[in-house]
Amino acid sequence: MLEATDLVKTFGGVRAVDGVSLRVMAGEVVALxxxxxxxxxxxFNLLTGQLMPDRGRLAIAGVDTTGWSPxxxxxxxxxxxxxxxxxFASMTVRENLQTALVARDRGLWRLWRRLASTAVADADSxxxxxxxADQADRPAGDLAYGDLKRLELALALSNxxxxxxxxxxxxxxxxxxxxxLMTVAVTLARRDHVAVLFxxxxxxxxxxxxxxxxxxxxxxxxxxxSPASVRANPAVRRAYLGSEA
Amino acid sequence: xxALIIQALTGLASASSLFLVASGLSLIFGVTRIVNxxxxxxxxLGAYLAVSLLALLPRGDPMWWWLGVLGAALAVGVIGxxxxxxxxxxxxxxxxxxxxxxxxxxxxxVQDLVLLIWGPQDILGPRAPGLRFSIEILGQPFPVYDLxxxxxxxxxxxxxxxxxxxxxxxxxxxxxxxxxxxxxxLGVDQRLLFTAxxxxxxxxxxxxxxxxxxxxxxxSHMDLAIIAEVFVVVVVGGLxxxxxxxxxxxxxxxVHAFGILVLPEITLVLIFLVMxxxxxVRPHGLLGRPLAHARGxxxxxxxxxxxxxxxxxAWVALTAAILLPLAGSxxxxxxxxxxxxxILFAASLHLLLGPAGLVSFGHAGLFGVGAYxxxxxxxxxxxxxxxxxxxxxxxxxxxxxxxxxxxAHLSGVYLAMLSLAFAQILWSAAFQWVALTGGDNxxxxxxxxxxxxxxxxxxxxxxxxxxxxMLVLRRAILAPWGYGLRAGRDxxxxxxxxxxxxxxxxxxxFAIAGAAAGMAGGLFAYAKGSVFPTYLAIPKSxxxxxxxxxxxxxxxxxxxVGALVFVGLEDVLTRAxxxxxxxxxxIILGVVLVFPQGVVGAVSRRTRDA
Ligand SMILES: Nc1ncnc2c1ncn2[C@@H]1O[C@H](COP(=O)(O)OP(=O)(O)OP(=O)(O)O)[C@@H](O)[C@H]1O
Ligand SMILES: [Mg+2]
Numbered sequence: 001m002l003e004a005t006d007l008v009k010t011f012g013g014v015r016a017v018d019g020v021s022l023r024v025m026a027g028e029v030v031a032l033x034x035x036x037x038x039x040x041x042x043x044f045n046l047l048t049g050q051l052m053p054d055r056g057r058l059a060i061a062g063v064d065t066t067g068w069s070p071x072x073x074x075x076x077x078x079x080x081x082x083x084x085x086x087x088f089a090s091m092t093v094r095e096n097l098q099t100a101l102v103a104r105d106r107g108l109w110r111l112w113r114r115l116a117s118t119a120v121a122d123a124d125s126x127x128x129x130x131x132x133a134d135q136a137d138r139p140a141g142d143l144a145y146g147d148l149k150r151l152e153l154a155l156a157l158s159n160x161x162x163x164x165x166x167x168x169x170x171x172x173x174x175x176x177x178x179x180x181l182m183t184v185a186v187t188l189a190r191r192d193h194v195a196v197l198f199x200x201x202x203x204x205x206x207x208x209x210x211x212x213x214x215x216x217x218x219x220x221x222x223x224x225x226s227p228a229s230v231r232a233n234p235a236v237r238r239a240y241l242g243s244e245a
Numbered sequence: 246x247x248a249l250i251i252q253a254l255t256g257l258a259s260a261s262s263l264f265l266v267a268s269g270l271s272l273i274f275g276v277t278r279i280v281n282x283x284x285x286x287x288x289x290l291g292a293y294l295a296v297s298l299l300a301l302l303p304r305g306d307p308m309w310w311w312l313g314v315l316g317a318a319l320a321v322g323v324i325g326x327x328x329x330x331x332x333x334x335x336x337x338x339x340x341x342x343x344x345x346x347x348x349x350x351x352x353x354x355v356q357d358l359v360l361l362i363w364g365p366q367d368i369l370g371p372r373a374p375g376l377r378f379s380i381e382i383l384g385q386p387f388p389v390y391d392l393x394x395x396x397x398x399x400x401x402x403x404x405x406x407x408x409x410x411x412x413x414x415x416x417x418x419x420x421x422x423x424x425x426x427x428x429x430x431l432g433v434d435q436r437l438l439f440t441a442x443x444x445x446x447x448x449x450x451x452x453x454x455x456x457x458x459x460x461x462x463x464x465s466h467m468d469l470a471i472i473a474e475v476f477v478v479v480v481v482g483g484l485x486x487x488x489x490x491x492x493x494x495x496x497x498x499x500v501h502a503f504g505i506l507v508l509p510e511i512t513l514v515l516i517f518l519v520m521x522x523x524x525x526v527r528p529h530g531l532l533g534r535p536l537a538h539a540r541g542x543x544x545x546x547x548x549x550x551x552x553x554x555x556x557x558x559a560w561v562a563l564t565a566a567i568l569l570p571l572a573g574s575x576x577x578x579x580x581x582x583x584x585x586x587x588i589l590f591a592a593s594l595h596l597l598l599g600p601a602g603l604v605s606f607g608h609a610g611l612f613g614v615g616a617y618x619x620x621x622x623x624x625x626x627x628x629x630x631x632x633x634x635x636x637x638x639x640x641x642x643x644x645x646x647x648x649x650x651x652x653a654h655l656s657g658v659y660l661a662m663l664s665l666a667f668a669q670i671l672w673s674a675a676f677q678w679v680a681l682t683g684g685d686n687x688x689x690x691x692x693x694x695x696x697x698x699x700x701x702x703x704x705x706x707x708x709x710x711x712x713x714x715m716l717v718l719r720r721a722i723l724a725p726w727g728y729g730l731r732a733g734r735d736x737x738x739x740x741x742x743x744x745x746x747x748x749x750x751x752x753x754x755f756a757i758a759g760a761a762a763g764m765a766g767g768l769f770a771y772a773k774g775s776v777f778p779t780y781l782a783i784p785k786s787x788x789x790x791x792x793x794x795x796x797x798x799x800x801x802x803x804x805x806v807g808a809l810v811f812v813g814l815e816d817v818l819t820r821a822x823x824x825x826x827x828x829x830x831x832i833i834l835g836v837v838l839v840f841p842q843g844v845v846g847a848v849s850r851r852t853r854d855a
Contacts, residue, residue: 048742074744086739088732090548090799099728103745108729111721115728116550159744 001026001195002163007046007056009039016042017053018219026162027193029186031206031227034216035239040199041083043216044167047197048080049073060163074103079161083168083199085152089141093132093151096140097123100158130154130184146173153185164189166198170205178202182209207231215239247383252502254382258391260491260498261398262460265453266471267478267490268405269446275422275485276442279333279344280658283351285472287447290355291321291454292463293363296370299458307375318452325447329440335838337439341657342604346794347837349787352468353830359465361824370458377459390459397456401449402491409487418442422485423534469783473669476662477516481523483533484658492531509677513670520666521651528655548600548731548801550723555802566708570701579699579772582707584812586769589711591792591804591811592718593761598790599798600722601754602734603653604661607668608762608789610648613781615641615763616770617675620688630693630771634710637767638760644671645759649752668786675778687777691770698772707768714761719801721757730754788815791829794836 002024009017016039024030034040045051047058049070058066060076068076088096101119102108127133130150135143140151153169169185170178182198186209189196200206206213206227213230215223217239223230230236270284295317302309328351336344376393379386409415417438454467478497482489500519504512529535551559569581590612597603615637622628622636652663675682682688696703721727732740733747740747770776779785788811796807814832818825 050738050741070738070741071744071746074742080742082738082742086736086742088735088739090731090735091728095728099725099732099745100743102725103729103732103740103743108725108745108750110725112724114550114720114723115725116723118725155739155743 001028001061002047002197003059004047005057005059007043007058008054009042009046009051010054011042015219017046020056020216020219020221022197022214022221022224024163024195024197026195027190029189029196029198029209029211031210031213032197032199032216033201033203033206033213033230034199038216038239039219040216041167042219044080044083044165044199047165048078074159077159077162079156079159079164081152081156081164081166081169081198083171085145085148087140087143087148087151087155089139091140092137093127093140093143094120094123094136096151097126097154097158100155101126104159126154126158129157129188131180146177149173149177149181150184153181157185157188160192161194164194164196164198166196168199168201170200170202175202178205179208203231247385248506249503250383251385251387252506253499254387254395255391256498256500256502257398257495258394258460258498259501260494261394261396261401262453262457263471263474263478263498264398264491264494265401265456266450267475267482267494268401268487269449269453270475271479271482271485271487271490272405272418272442272449273446274479274658276418277333277337277439279337279348280341280476280662281333281446282345282348282472283328283355284446284450284475285468285470286352286355287321287325287450288454288471289359289463289465289467290324291317291451292370292457292467293359293368293454294320294451295455295458296363296368296463299371304371305374307373310371310373314452314455314458317455318448321451321454322444322448325450326440326444328447329443332834333443334436334439339837341661342598342790342794342798343837345604345606345658345661346787346790346833349790350830350833350837353784353787353826353833356465356468357824357827357830363463363465365465367462367464369462372459388459394456394460398491398494402487405487414438414441469669473666473783474516477520477666479530480659480662480666481520481530483527483530485534486530486532489530489532513673517666517670520663524651524655524663548722548799551801559802563712567705570704575699578701578704580812580816582698582704582772583769584809585704585707585711586765586772587788587792587808587812588805589714589768590762590765590789591796591808592715593758593765594789595793595796595798595804596718596722596754596758596761598793599803600727600734601730601751601758603751603754604657605664605758605786606661606783606790607648607664607666607671607786608758609783609785610664610668610671610781611641611645611759611762612766612769612785612789613668613671613675613776613778614644614759615766616776616780617682617688617766618763619767619770620691620776621681623691623693624688630696633693633771634764634767637770638764641763641766642756642760645762646752646756648759649755653751653755654748665783665786668781668783672778672781672783675781682778685778687775689775691774691776693771696771698774703771707772710764710768714764715805718757718761722801726750726753787833791833791836 005021007017007020020043032040046053049068052067060078065073065076088099091099098115098119101122124133127136130153132147132150132154135147143151149169156164156166166185170181173181182205210227213225213227214221215230215236222239223233223236266288270281273279273281295314298317299310299313302313332347336347373390376390379388409418421438478490478493481496482493497516500516501512504515523531570578594608597605618636618640619633622633648667652660655663676684696706729745729750732745733750737747766780792807792811793804795810796803818828822828
């Protein structure tokens with residue numbers, strides 16, 4: 001579903017992403033781990049078109065998407081969750097999703113019909129899926145961070161993605177909440193045969209949910225394999241020494 | 246050939262003056278992140294103060310002349326320092342729009358002070374002793390003073406360069422401009438740094454103004470004339486970059502000099518095109534770098550459709566508006582017609598400022614396009630009213646779309662500065678292109694039989710079109726399109742990741758807001774029976790901003806209430822005092838400092854708390 005070849009991105013002198021190649025199959029849940037500053041977010045930004053790679057190619061669902069804008073990728077049904085949750089603060093939770101759904105259906109050029117009566121059922125079912133139904137009428141700007149992360153996930157899911165890229169979907173939430181969030185994401189993904197790539201610092205979460213783990217350090221992939229094999233890999237232990245348990 | 250070289254030299258001399266003013270603005274922006282509209286006022290004050298100071302000093306001695314000029318510059322520096330400490334310090338954390346508006350309040354106050362102290366007539370200052378002659382260059386006479394100016398630019402540039410590169414102060418300035426966290430971490434007294442930079446910047450502006458004495462008459466229009474050009478220079482050069490400002494000043498100075506040679510009417514348009522071209526290639530200006538935004542997200546209220554109570558109030562108000570002519574006062578009908586026009590004007594600006602998050606300081610430009618479209622159609626084709634009122638929104642919608650294509654992708658302050666420059670250019674077109682627009686005398690006789698401004702029929706027509714227009718805008722804001730706009734404003738990255746075409750939606754917002762403003766302008770032309778360049782002038786844009794702010798940006802009824810309050814206030818003020826500009830300026834400062842949420846925002850917050 002996702003195939004990246006030899007991606008490179010430098011900032012000034014720093015090679016934030018240094019020749020990364022990876023594949024994620026449909027229906028596969030892959031974790032990308034690595035110490036702080038390893039280049040995970042930068043890699044995500046390359047995959048979602050927010051940054052242009054200096055070099056390398058990108059193919060999604062069999063189409064060469066190198067150099068596509070985030071908007072075009074969204075239309076290609078790539079869903080994205082941000083490390084720092086980004087929601088529309090001046091709208092209610094439901095309106096956030098309604099807007100996302102209308103955008104998916106290319107309905108934004110309507111100037112007369114009220115949004116209030118548009119895509120309500122779909123919005124509510126997404127909210128129910130991320131267990132946020134009780135907050136539907138609250139302004140997104142007032143949400144607790146955990147709930148904001150749920151909204152973030154719902155927004156990422158709103159364009160019926162075939163590829164879901166989640167940058168630390170559980171960052172900043174309580175340990176119990178992390179599992180619920182990931183359970184929601186992974187259950188939905190498996191049901192619809194979505195390819196998922198996510199980053200995560202909590203190793204328990206990684207080992208509980210990932211089919212496969214990629215390890216990034218200083219911009220390079222240093223290991224790849226099943227959760228158990230990665231856990232046993234000495235290079236991974238070295239990269240994490242001092243920064244992660 | 247000789248003439249061309251002379252023209253190029255003249256361009257260099259203008260570039261020096263522009264640079265002095267622009268470098269100060271750029272420094273101040275780099276460090277404080279405030280675009281200081283009052284910078285043009287500093288320039289003007291420099292010129293006026295130099296006139297007064299030189300009148301006190303011994304005449305005819307070059308040393309005293311230069312000391313007088315320096316003294317005026319330093320005096321402006323002192324004024325700038327006081328202003329920073331009294332006003333700007335309080336608004337460093339306020340939303341951009343409020344900062345811009347507050348400094349514009351200062352512009353208004355200074356204008357009235359200048360008129361009060363120096364009077365309305367243009368003043369010719371004493372020229373520099375010893376430099377009053379011209380020399381021959383390639384057989385053409387060229388003023389020696391301009392040669393001196395040409396050298397002052399690079400000298401000041403070198404001085405600033407040395408200051409910024411080799412002193413501790415300069416190190417802090419650079420740090421504040423490019424890496425704000427470091428400065429905070431250095432534990433420097435930021436307040437002192439900000440004040441010092443402001444003092445330096447305003448001194449430079451004052452110097453620029455004082456040095457203009459031998460070149461042109463001192464007038465009370467100098468402030469806005471220079472600020473539009475300086476904005477262009479700073480944007481082209483790159484905000485925060487002093488060498489960039491110099492390069493851009495050279496460029497703009499030359500465009501100016503040669504534009505005048507070719508076709509004076511289009512010089513300003515030419516400048517705008519050059520600027521647009523530069524920004525397409527380098528969106529941050531010639532030497533500018535993307536600036537990290539050091540401003541926290543503003544708390545934004547949720548927009549809601551009107552509740553039952555607001556609906557009731559609206560019906561009562563509408564009934565009152567319909568019955569108003571029964572009061573039998575001509576003045577009231579005229580005033581109410583004007584109020585209706587401004588409600589639509591404010592609502593169209595609100596669409597940009599609020600939901601779209603686009604800070605426009607040139608909205609009157611679009612209003613004026615509508616007004617002039619009507620006036621020209623009536624004058625040249627004796628067009629009937631239906632044609633006029635179709636043409637106005639069409640023409641202004643096109644102008645808005647054109648501006649949107651060039652500028653919708655620019656961020657906050659850039660957009661504010663460019664929209665101001667855009668409106669200023671339209672203004673100078675209306676002012677200078679006398680053959681078409683009648684210049685300062687405007688176009689008179691904009692009438693349609695049976696629909697005279699001030700008459701009942703026209704009042705009801707205006708009421709219908711303006712309130713109807715406002716409701717259409719409102720509806721669009723609550724439709725998917727409006728939500729898409731707000732999505733782009735609230736979280737641009739998220740919006741893009743959802744496939745929302747933010748820039749195109751914003752571009753449409755410019756076109757739609759333009760059409761609505763143009764309709765307002767067209768009606769205004771019929772209401773007054775005439776059009777003048779003041780319809781597109783910057784103060785008119787600021788009137789609009791004030792209406793929106795008075796009402797509150799984040800409410801749908803805000804523009805309506807704001808326009809009513811404003812029209813009432815203006816009516817009272819202009820009748821009560823000659824110093825209405827000063828009064829308006831003080832009100833702006835009051836609004837910005839006391840009601841950062843606007844009047845409706847403040848009231849609805851209070852009722853929600855209660
Ligand atoms: N816009 C940028 N400009 C310059 N350097 C950047 C930029 N974005 C990231 N970097 C640098 O690139 C490197 C990788 O950063 P990135 O944010 O991708 O790491 P990360 O693995 O996501 O870290 P974290 O776990 O903290 O989220 C870091 O050294 C960072 O400082
Ligand atoms: Mg990251």
